[in-house]
Amino acid sequence: MASSASSSSDVGVILNELTCPVCFVLYKEPICLPCGHSFCRVCIEKSWENREEETGYVCPNCREVFPQKPKLKKIVIIANLVENMKLKKGKVGLGVEAQDAEHADVNVKEGVKSWGSESCCEVCNREAAKRCVPCEILCCEKHLKPHQQKGHKLVDPGVKIEELRCIGHGKPILLYCKNDGSLMCVTCMGEEHQDHKVVGVEIAHAELKSVQDVLAAKYPHVSQSMQSVASKLRQVQEEEDQTENASRDAEDSLEEKRRLVCQFVNESVDLMKSEINKRKMEKLSLLGKQRKKLEQQMKDLCQGKSAMDTALQDLEAISFLQASKDLLKRLTTMSDFNSVKRTPLPVLDFSKEEKNLDGLITLNKNFLEKIQKGPVEHPDKVELDQNNLRRLYGRSPSLDPNSAHRLIKISGDLRTATRTWTENQYPEHPDRFDVHAQVVSRDCFSSGRYYWEVNVRSSSWWGIGICLNSMGRKGAESGLGMNPESWCLFKCDDEYSAYHNKQRTSLSIPGYHERFGFFLDCEAGELTCFGDSRVLHVFRGNFMVPVRPAIAVWGVYGGSVHFVHLVKQTFITN
Template structure:
């Protein structure tokens, strides 16, 4: 029979002695039981009784009990099942069959009995369940379900020291401890987890999921923003290269033109000097011939004609050339040096970093993260154009019916008749105004407006949320807009119906606007001179805005 201390199904099979018949000393074949309780093979007991005398024929070969009548032989079902199980087990062990089959039959095992340490199919596990044996899945290690000290199945849980134990452990160090069944401890602990920790973990998961989603959205925005910035930088590179190439070609053309002009003048002077030289050479030859005349009479006869010829020679006594200015390219060189230095400064600023980020970022509140600009901006026009230049485009959905915009969306013209535009919530319906398609809420941006063909206008910025309907939405007449105004050749700055007169000589043809969202400043220029600085909260999205008031006047966003 199998020993109780067997640790695995294979050990169980190897340590199990096969039940044998005491008559043939072989494994039972069709075992049958006698009234005395002993079991023999049906064939063996029949032969044994047939070989004896009639008066003692029916006797038990083991206990020698005599039966008056031949007992009715019944199959010993228990021994028969045991023999089949042992035979099948030995067969699987010898053939290396995977230990995933029932150890009583050859069917697929469903559970493992912990106390018996055997595998059972659905049919053979039921007797173990009726006895209250613990059944576990096949992958569970039974050693972990037994007491390490006594080797018995774990059935209890000590609340005092949080250890698992068997029944024998209750008499030792756990004698006076609060001990409950593992099922009760399991239910209580699950209740604690569900009531106390599960809501916390769920809430934390929601918070982290929200933050994770925000970070992922920011990553996507950053990727898109980075690609857009690269595209804009590439466009600027193309424009810079085009500007440099055109500038170099123009400079070379001017240099070559001045060179050819001077060479032409020098050629004329050279021709004049060569003619004078030839005339002098002829006079000298005549004098040499006369001086070589030895006869006095012949010399005197030709002297009068010689003197007349020498007198008629032009300017041989005083040969002069007209001084020409030396070619001076210092102005071109200076312009190139300015361009080179500007690019050097630009590269140094890029290497040092144009923006400085805060050292600490609160992930719980990403909206608090702000960018800081550590250095003061150089307001030189070339610097503003090269670093922050923009060319806004007009928004067709916002244009007033008395304004017509060009196909390239850069020019706004005041018309005398209304244009038929479709209804739109963003369209101005009272003031002849229009805003840009682009919105700005971070960074630095510079754009210029050409007002050569406009005598009365408003220009500046407004919040994207500013209303578009009615008379209360004029630029500079509410808290949501900031603008310059020209009226009757006078200039002023306006915000929230507050007016500041500006002293400006002449009539500038170009106005510039430099928006620094983080600094909260809008700097207004007139022909590169600072006219006024507006201050406000420009972290909310703002748009470039213009209003055209003179009939047939037009205003255009300049391109760089």
């Protein structure tokens, strides 16, 4: 048995040596190339036929190129060995005839380039398993064995040979320079990398793989950081867009105010000039009448004086006596002129008109001086009282019905919020408050200055303030002043408080107030609450994001609260 096994093993070795490396069956008419490799004549002929367009003739095994087609001579010794093996087929049971029959089916792949993108073996039609880098050939599992035995570098079929060769020398990349992190061939090592620390690419890959693992562990953190930065970038972009829109709206509003101010000044000056001209004409008419009367008196006096001169010069008794009676009568009339007193007319007084204009000029001059000094700061509460706030920044907000709680009824003019006993049939809406009896304004502010007033005469339990547009509308946390996104002036019976983020500040407000004012300065980040012409409390926060005025009407006593319609203020000229 041992002898039989040994004989079978020896025959197997001999069979491997008598097998064509192209068709993997016993040689049929074996030939030898100048490089020493043997093939079946039909295999090598088909291989060269499919490469007629290439320069020279290539050995499918070692890839040596022959400029001219080598003479193909039959190797008699190998042919005889093959025949002897066929005679022994019955003894070893190797199916030599079957292998020999397969030889007729060998079909070398046509038109395959070593640099192509095909995925088939360049020797046969089988699917390629690897690409041999030194030989630049795609090989299937069977044709890969000679390259593995020679220790050639093998890569996946999809890898391009050009990427694995040194650009400068065209040789395989085998080394990695740690000094400058470059890949190189053996020739490169003797040039600029001579004194550098150089290792094999496999060693470098193993070392860098640990770094890769560290990077992979940090990848989720980097990804999260990218998402966070992207979110902040979107917020910055939104704020930039909001700033552009707010600036454009502010400029449009200023242009409108410029037009209104110019119109007001022109109308005021024209009205004053008309009044001045009217008073002038009245006085000139009276003076004209006095002048005509005095001119007539002067004429009569001149005539009397002339008559007296004539009488005094006429010494004849008869003539003097004839004229004396008429002359004495004239003298009596002229003596009455001295008793007549002229009533002086009142001086034209335009001091009130000038005072009104001086007030407007002074106010604008102070405003311009503040602008010239730098950014407009928060207005001085002493200089800008509620009258000035109404005139300069007055707004009349309107309520948003889509946000009203079902126990809040909104008036037709959208200014009054009334607490009802039964729920109103409002449609479902994501902005509607579902727990607290509250409503917000349609107006949304993120830049500039705004002033509005609220009348609370009909309610004893209310909350008034502002909230961020992003404040939630659902649940217990949506109450005004009960979260970090709202600021609220609160009244219950006769007690006043200021609420923000559940923090309560008790306020001492004596007396009964029916009207409260609210001045919002977005840039300064302040909401100033006024009552009875004095500051009650100042809320501070980031009001450069969209905020809305808000109203709450609580308690079982009902009541209503409404935004006051602020009428444009004008100067009084009389």
